[in-house]
Amino acid sequence: MFTSPKIAPSILSADFMNMERDVAEIEAGGASFVHVDVMDGHFVPNLTLGVPFVKQLEKVTNLPLDVHLMISNPIQQLPWFLECGPDMVSVHAEALDEPTGEFDRAIDMIHEAGAKACLALKPDMRASVVEPYIAKLDMVLVMSVYPGFSGQKFIEGTEKKVARVVEIARAAGVAPLIEVDGGLGVNDPTRAVAAAGCDVFVAGSACFGQADRAAAIAGIARTAAEAQASGFVAPWEGREA
Numbered sequence: 001m002f003t004s005p006k007i008a009p010s011i012l013s014a015d016f017m018n019m020e021r022d023v024a025e026i027e028a029g030g031a032s033f034v035h036v037d038v039m040d041g042h043f044v045p046n047l048t049l050g051v052p053f054v055k056q057l058e059k060v061t062n063l064p065l066d067v068h069l070m071i072s073n074p075i076q077q078l079p080w081f082l083e084c085g086p087d088m089v090s091v092h093a094e095a096l097d098e099p100t101g102e103f104d105r106a107i108d109m110i111h112e113a114g115a116k117a118c119l120a121l122k123p124d125m126r127a128s129v130v131e132p133y134i135a136k137l138d139m140v141l142v143m144s145v146y147p148g149f150s151g152q153k154f155i156e157g158t159e160k161k162v163a164r165v166v167e168i169a170r171a172a173g174v175a176p177l178i179e180v181d182g183g184l185g186v187n188d189p190t191r192a193v194a195a196a197g198c199d200v201f202v203a204g205s206a207c208f209g210q211a212d213r214a215a216a217i218a219g220i221a222r223t224a225a226e227a228q229a230s231g232f233v234a235p236w237e238g239r240e241a
């Protein structure tokens with residue numbers, strides 16, 4: 001039922017002056033993806049990196065790039081990011097205009113470029129928004145903090161949204177990866193989302209903020225696997241999905 005936990009360290013917490021070294025460490029340390037936080041200072045209140053950086057990053061690692069576009073107007077910018085050769089691209093539901101077909105358009109553009117397509121949801125977005133698209137999606141990214149910064153506290157109850165997305169996927173007879181991003185580490189939030197069906201655990205400060213990145217990755221993966229096996233139940237109430 002559960003897949004083995006995959007860890008995607010978020011480079012937002014890495015040393016931008018030593019990115020090649022930091023990414024080499026997580027590659028050697030057992031990461032499954034590099035989570036690349038693209039923020040435009042408009043869709044989220046922080047500005048990080050753009051196309052030239054992603055292009056360079058792709059050259060210095062064999063890890064799959066998991067590019068998380070926290071940007072306004074992704075339809076316009078997608079072609080530039082897709083030229084960088086990412087493995088997986090997440091676009092936010094909140095940044096797309098559903099009535100004009102932008103959800104389908106973004107997913108199709110990503111697939112046509114040979115990458116895997118993911119729909120990302122901010123904490124206030126309902127899980128059911130993925131329902132019409134679930135069969136086309138390779139992954140759903142459930143944000144467990146308001147996007148913009150590393151080191152924030154996990155929003156309790158996000159595990160309910162994870163469980164709801166799993167339910168929607170099952171009902172459609174598909175099994176996209178479920179990724180959760182924000183506040184994860186060797187902690188109860190990781191246990192809660194693991195037990196709810198999360199496959200990919202994004203970790204910024206809990207990975208790059210640690211001196212031993214390999215030990216950090218192993219610790220989070222072990223925490224998640226144990227929670228999957230034991231059926232961890234969160235000690236909080238939290239919000240609805």
Ligand SMILES: O=C(CO)[C@@H](O)[C@H](O)COP(=O)(O)O
Binds near residue numbers: 205
């Ligand atoms: O996209 C984001 C924040 O917007 C994340 O990827 C963070 O970078 C995760 O950091 P931690 O919460 O794990 O420290």
